[in-house]
Amino acid sequence: MMGWYGMGTGWGSWLGMGLFWLVLLGVILYAVVRLLPSGRSSDGGRSAESPAEILDRRFARGEIDVETYRAQRAILGDAGAR
Numbered sequence: 395m396m397g398w399y400g401m402g403t404g405w406g407s408w409l410g411m412g413l414f415w416l417v418l419l420g421v422i423l424y425a426v427v428r429l430l431p432s433g434r435s436s437d438g439g440r441s442a443e444s445p446a447e448i449l450d451r452r453f454a455r456g457e458i459d460v461e462t463y464r465a466q467r468a469i470l471g472d473a474g475a476r
């Protein structure tokens with residue numbers, strides 16, 4: 395019998411093929427969502443730090459000395475008063 399390929403694809407094959415495509419589309423969708431930038435900020439929704447907070451953090455880490463901290467704090471105080 396030429397062209398006879400058996401009974402065809404059974405229900406198990408169709409189910410497996412359907413599940414394969416669902417999983418593949420899910421993985422692609424997950425990758426796209428994870429790789430594209432979102433509108434949310436990475437710091438949990440906190441607003442941007444103020445200049446005074448950045449200065450305090452730099453002083454706490456030891457990046458600047460006391461004299462520099464006081465001088466920059468005075469400048470920030472003058473800028474905030476304007």
